[in-house]
Amino acid sequence: MDDIRSLPANGILQALAKLFRADAHDRQVYCVFGLYDRLRPFQKRLREQVQMGNFNERGQVKYLSLNRDIVEHMKVRGVYDRAADLARRRRHVEFRQILSDSFRDLVTREIEPEGILGLVLADFELLYAYDLGNHDIPIARHVAINGKRVCLLVPGQMRDRRLWIFDDDPESRCEFPDALIFRDAGWVFELAN
DSSP states (O other): OOOEEEEOHHHHHHHHHHHHHSOOOSOEEEEEEEOHHHHHHHHHHHHHHHHTTTTOSSSEEEEEEHHHHHHHHHHHHTOHHHHHHHHHTTOHHHHHHHHHHHHHHHHHHHHSSTTEEEEEEEOOHHHHHTTOHHHHTTHHHHHSOTTOEEEEEEEEEEETTEEEETTTOTTTOEEOOGGGOOGGGTOEEEEOO
């Protein structure tokens, strides 16, 4: 069975609300994908719904814009100035390690506290710009345990049964980690026209 559901934005919002309200004890990773022209307006609507608490029946759901929140988390951890210096000096290996550690720490710290039900992760551009996307994003699978949920908002499209992130830019296009696409569970949604 390959259960990728192509729905309009309202249909996906309703399906996600139902998933976040449902009882769950196992690994829960949801994926919503579409090209930027459809994904950006959907992200805005989903972020507003999360901020209004519309997914909080079983616990709090948080929305993370990774491009913004990783940088803010670096500042909180006290590594931002070092990371910025490394980036300026093109010391990519060291910068990538700080970026990777900050992303992993951010996601783990945000989902682990009691009362937190799940995370919505959006804006993967910073991770992919430093070739960390496919390496680090699978942490979503590791933290979505014991009833915790993660929803990934992926700019891309499905081709040949594989999800291609940044599909509208041939130079940036790459395959999204298949281990995060739970096709058989009904947790994969394509933003329909």
